[in-house]
Amino acid sequence: MNQWIAIGALGVMGVGIPIAMMVVSALLRPSVSEQGKTVVYESGEVPTGTAHVQFNIQYYMVALLFLVFDVETVLIFPWTLIYRSALEQGATLGQVLAPMLVFIGVLVVGLGWAWRNGAVEWIKSPRASRRKTERQS
């Protein structure tokens, strides 16, 4: 028997079961029309406005800076795990420490540049502050 038949059967089952479940439950369940079921969040939270809003571009700057630290952590973790055993097996402190210091140094240069160029300063647009004063008055 061709082994692709098994894969095809898996595909048919994977698509068929959810559809069958929805069809069967649609047939079996009682239809109680209630207003609460049609709202977006059944927990009762009433949404305001649409979902198509523009996020402030400054969030993207924060996300980019976050990536610096994120990637840094990913690469420091394995390094800390081998640090002690590398020293025990005769590597010099310089050999173990220097590459990581160089790596962090490169990231610090980038972070320092971003900091100095105002990437972490939150600038309020004139429109936003105007709207705030309108709401208060």
Place this chain on the structure above:
Amino acid sequence: MTPLQTQLPTWTAVAPTLLLGLTALVLLLVDSIDPDSTRPGALAGIATLGSLATLAVAGWFLLAGTGQTGSGGAIELYGGSLVVDGLSLFFTVVVASVVAMVSLASYDYLRDRTYQAEFYSLVLLAATGMSLMGSSGSLATVFISLELASLPSYALVAFLKDNRGSVEAGLKYFLVGAVSSAVLTFGISLVYAATGSLLLADVASAVGSAGDLVGIAGVGIVMIAGGFAFKTASVPFHFWAPEAYEGAPAPISAFLSSASKAAGFAVAFRVFAVGFPLDAVVPMGIDWSLLFAILAVVTMTLGNFAAATQENVKRMLAYSSVGHAGYALIGLAALSGGGPNGNVMGASMAHLLVYGFMNTGAFLFIAMVEHWEVGRTFEDYNGLATRAPAACLAMTVFMFSLAGLPPFGGFLSKYALFYEAIQGGFWWLAAVGAINSALSLFYYSRVVKAMWIEDPTGEFDLGATPVGLYAAVMVAAVGTLLLLPAFGPVVETAQSAATALFA
């Protein structure tokens, strides 16, 4: 001569690449000290000095024989994921010379613009990636270095962010780049699945015994070729090139069409010559040199025919750059098991070096014309020689050299390329190349005719002489001329570097 690696620690073999990266960091530091002032002279100076230092070190290594057959063969670092040999040093020389000219020219081009430090550091970071592409010995480093070269390039193409053309070009370049990166990664993963290794040397030894997985290996190799076709602006991933080169700031067009293309060929040469040896893969039915032969013919024909129909000089040069990618592809196409492969590939490398000077020079001339605000079409160039004879003379040198006319560097490099292709038994590739060269003379000479023979339609108001741009254009012109007498040693170095790959 004493081998260099006995005098210096082994890691210093990547010093040229490190110097490029270090220069980028220094530029960021300088900008961090006082972000509000621009200091155009200091920034352009640092970038130019850094790339000249790289050029000096890489040239010294190349002449001293570092990593070449004369002194102990290729230097492998980090478990073979970086390889320093003749090929990588040769292409570092190409990239560093282009970056030096582009940084020099950008001093004038960027006048009165903000974010200059970012511009130069992005150029140098991309150059770091390009020089790393030539030295990657593993498919993982291939991908990382290709991304390091690509990501700054996307930002640089969209550098003129108030200019619609520049932003549109950046977006198109980014989208096509993202797709081709995905294709490349998928190809790498398939090759890994078939061979069980990312190291090129291990891939080479395992690919012959792929057995049932030959189909997977074949698809993987074709996809990797697609990824490199993007970087070198060859068919079928060429259509970003005209948009990106036309919309980008002209120094960046020069940088991308010369250095980025050369780096793409560097990595393609190494991956295909070392990773997928023809002796092993052709009996399995994966004839990648035939694939590249088809791509070479289609790329050069399409590039040249499209260039002939353009009215905009910058766009014409962009299509001519696609055409030249087709010529350089002969270095991957005219190969056969046991043929004089090193000579063909070496001739292609030498052509890319000469192309680095003449094409950078041509785009920098466009940068100068943009700086003067003369206009973009052939008609706008009418009679330009009456006002700027020296610059127009340099442009004439670039145009005739690109067309392959003697007595310029481009003549010998094309001649060597076609000659070696014939020696390898691929006379038809050389014939298509020669026909295309003849066609290219038509549109290159249109620029020359407009500049020297046509009468000016109006008065030119050129203003002050842009010193940096002039100097960069002159350096490129002198380089193009000097590469004619110096072509012998250049092509010998390139051919011995390429032969070492096939050994």
